[in-house]
Amino acid sequence: MTTAADQPVTDLGSPFEIPDEELRTRALLALRQGRFDLAEKLLVGKDVDQAALVESLRIYQAELEIQNEELQRSYHQTQGALSRFMAFFNSLPMPELVVDGQGLVKEANEEARRLFGLRDTAFHQYFFVRLIDEPHRGPVIQALSQLRPDEPIDLHELRFRTKRNEVFIGDLHMVALPSEEDEGRRLLCAVVDRTEAVLQREALRESRERYRVIAEFSSDWEYWIGPDGRYRYVSPACTRLTGYPSAAFVADADLFRRLLHPDDRRHWERHLEAHLGDESGGIAPLELRIRHLDGHEHWIEHSCTPVFGESGDFLGRRGVNRDITELKRSREQLHFLAQHDALTGLPNRSLFRQRLEEAIPRTIRRGGETALLFLDLDRFKTVNDTLGHPVGDLLLKQVAARLMQSVRASDTVARLGGDEFVVISEDVQEPNDAAILAKRLLDLFATPFDVEGRELFLSLSIGIGIYPLDGADADTLIRHADIAMYRAKAAGRNGFRFFDPEMSEGAAERLRLEQELRNALLHNELMLEYQPQVSLPGGELCGVEVLCRWDHPRLGLLSPGHFLPLAHDIGVIDQLDLWVLEHACAQVAAWDRGGFTVPRLAVNLSVHRIQGDDVPEQIESILARTDLDPRRLELELTEASLMGSPTGTIANLERLGGLGIGLAVDDFGTGCSSLACIKHLAIRRLKIDRSFIERLMTRSDDEAIVQAVIGLARSLGLAVLAEGVETAAQAELLIREGCDEAQGYFFSKAVGPEELASRYC
Structure with missing residues (x-):
């Protein structure tokens, strides 16, 4: 219901015809509505109570002032709220945009302006969908048209494009905003940058896919065992090694154990007990035999490592079973070749020495004696030279067979090389037992050989x-048996001689030499020469091996x-080793100062020296005094010195390796090296013994050993150097086989420092 005060004032009738009260009301209403002309017209000619009118106007003015103050206060509150909202709006770390019903950007916070390159005065005429990469605009346009109040819409992983044409990936959150009727429809669009998360997820997906492809096409059998001991994943390579599919191992956690060789199951069970629940790393590889479904066996190398989640939770172990059947066969072949004579199959010098040193302690424990018989074939050289090496080789095989027939199973028959054989006969009660054995051997050779x-x-001369x-030791016994053999030859051959102390010719001369050698260091009688080590096939200098000579005042230059x-x-x-090392390092430094660089210095180190507690400190001190980079020094250790090395020796070698000093195995192939030791000590180089190189062109068995050594080195990632190369044919064969380096008279003999520098500088 409306009142007169609410009705607009109209100009009806003469003011004289309107009652005073109504006239006054109309005039006040006209004033309130700003119709001052109408109010004046109404009041002209009418005797109106001026005091009452003024009072009404004053009341009206007070009402207007109150309303104005309320309006001002409301305005300031609105502006404050707006300022706070805009500050909050602009401080949001994600882009926020207000879009009208036509899709035009009406408002944008600072992050949106920065990200999309919108200018403060220009973005109001920019269509929102133009900020989205064209292939993704359709879903956004559809969502804009379907958006309803209180029903937000989220679109995930859209491709947005900035005004600088840069693309990023983000989630879009849209919600309808309350708005005035004259403003039209308003939408709030919030963009969450998901680029990094999407890229990480894609990278993870690609990584998983690459791992899946690698695992599924790898010849290695990879797996993941959970903390409960059950398989989470088994790669398809398991089928090639066992004949069983991956699913069989996932379904039956004990299948792997049952497929192991019975002798290896206990090793596997101890491995599980020690490591399955252990969250530490460093699990040593395990070599096992596993049975294929068709009955044959493979050798595998099993290794594994713990797996942890992002929060550190133990998730089990990932591992791999690698087929090492061929490698194992090669190792066994090389092991046999390293310890046996390739021609006759008898133990070689290395295995003979090992068995003799094992026999001595047994003799001490049991009592009694051990006989060592040195055998030399009389006039074998004549047969070899007359009928040729092939016939000589066949004859040697028959000799080996006869010797094996004439001894006990507990005795050892070995071939030292050429036409020299030895027999170790343990549990000899008296020397006459050895004489009986020697006579039996001589009688055996009375029958001719048919070749x-x-x-x-x-x-035989024995x-x-x-x-x-x-x-009292192996060396002395060997030396004395050898002397006795030569005495048997001197006595007319085809007989045997026991060692007699009087046979030790030169005992006095030896004592004299001992004293002279002690004085040689003091009198500067020792000198160093250097034999080049060259690369194959180019022949570039890659190092030198230092060799010590004794310039003896009576006997001349001694090797x-x-x-x-x-x-x-x-x-x-020990004193001699350190003297050679320091003077050789000083010479390399002198070459450096003269502008001649030797990449590597190889120095032989005795077993006794490397076992010393202070050897790492002494070598480090020498390197510091001579200012030689440890990485240019390579210490050569004989293969025999690595066998049964005590813990202290291994620790010394590890410390030297930690300094950067290289380690090489000298005379490789003459002993029985521990491949695990070679791998553990990070050996850089294997040196093929010169004895194999000498017979490389005449003995197929020596060529097989050289090939095996090169193949082994290649599989272990080691370099190979051949010693004693004396002919072009030997060098060409080594190049064909892939040997890395060589040294020998074919390239250069050992020379003095000045001559070496003049050749290669």
Whole structure:
């Protein structure tokens, strides 16, 4: 219901015809409505109570002032709220945009303006969908048209495009805003940048896919065992090794154990007990035999590592079973070749030495004696030179067979090389037992050998040494038996001799040499020469091996073989080793100062020296004094020195390797190296013994050993250097086989420092 005060004032009738009260009301209403002309017209000519009118106007003015204050206060509150909202709006870390019903951007916070490159005065005429990559605009346009109040819409992983044409990936959250009727429809669009998360997810997906492809096409059998001991994943390679599909192992956690060789199951069970619940790393590889469904066996190398979640939770273990059947076969072949004579199959010098050193402690424990018989084939060289090496090889095989027939199963028959054989006979009660054995061997050779239809007669010269009568250690016993053998030859061959102390010719001369060697270091009689080590096939200098000579005042220039054994015997080998090392390092530094660079210095180190507690500190001190980079020094250790090395020796080698010093195995192939030791010590290089190189062109078995060594080195990631290369044919064969480096007279003999520099500088 409306009142007169609510009705607009109209100009009806003469003011004289309107009652005063109504006239006054109309005039006040006209004033309130700003119709001052009408109010004046109404009041003209009418005797109106001016005081009452003024009072009404004053009341009206007060009402207007109150309303104005309320309006001002409301305005300021609205502006404050708006300022706070805009500050909040602009401080949001994600882009926020207000879009009208036509899709035009009406408002944008600072993050949106920065990300999309919108300018403050221009974005009001920019269509929102133009900020979205064209292939993704359709769903956005559809969502804009379907958006309803209180029903937000989320679109995920859209491709947005900035005004600088840069693309990023984000989620879009849209909600309808309350708005005035004259403003039309308003939408709030919030963009959450998901680029990094999407890229990480895609990278993870690609990584998983790559791992899946690699695992499924790898020849290695990969798996993941959970904390409960059950398989979570098994790669398809398991089928090739076992004949069973992956699902069989996932369904039956014990299948793997049952497929193992019975002798290896206990190893596997101990491995599980020790490591399945262990969250530490460093699990050593395990070599196992596993049975295929068709009955044959594979050798596998099993290794695994713990798996942890992002929060550190133990998730089990990932591992791999690698087929090492061929590698194992190669190792066994190389192991046999390293310990046996390739021609006759008898133990070689290395295995003979090992068995002799094992026999001595057994003799001590049991009592009694051990006989060592040195055998030399009389006039075998004549047969070889006359009928040729092939016939000589066949004859040697028959000799080996006869010797094996004439000894006990507990005895050892070995071939040292050429026409030299030895027999170790343990549990000898008296020297006459050895004499009986020697006579039996001589009688055995009375019958001729039949080689390709030829009757060939051979006889033996045998020297006998008895432990402990003729030597308290292996070296002495060997030396005395050898002397006795030569005495048997000198006596007319085809016979045997026991060692007699009077046979030790030169005992006085030896004592004199011992004293002279002790003084050699003091009198500067030792000198160093350097033999180049060159790369194949190019022949570039890649290192030198230092060799020590003794410029003896009476005997002239002596090679290492003439005095190093003596140095060992009299206990000056350590002093000699350090002297050679320091002077060689100083020479390399001198070459550097003169503009001639030798990439690598190879120095032989005795077993006794490497076992010293202070050897790492001494070598480090020498390197510091000579200012030589440790990485340019390579220490050569004989293969025999690595066998049965004590813990202290291994620790010393590890410390030297930690300094950057290289380690090489010298005379490789003559002993029985521990491949695990070679791998553990990070050996850089294997040096093929010169004895194999000498016979490389005449003996197929030596060529097989060289091929095996090169193949083994390649599989272990080691370099190979051949020693004693003397002919172009040897060098060409080594190049064909893939040998990395070589040294020998074919390239250069050992020379003095000045001559070496002049050749290669």
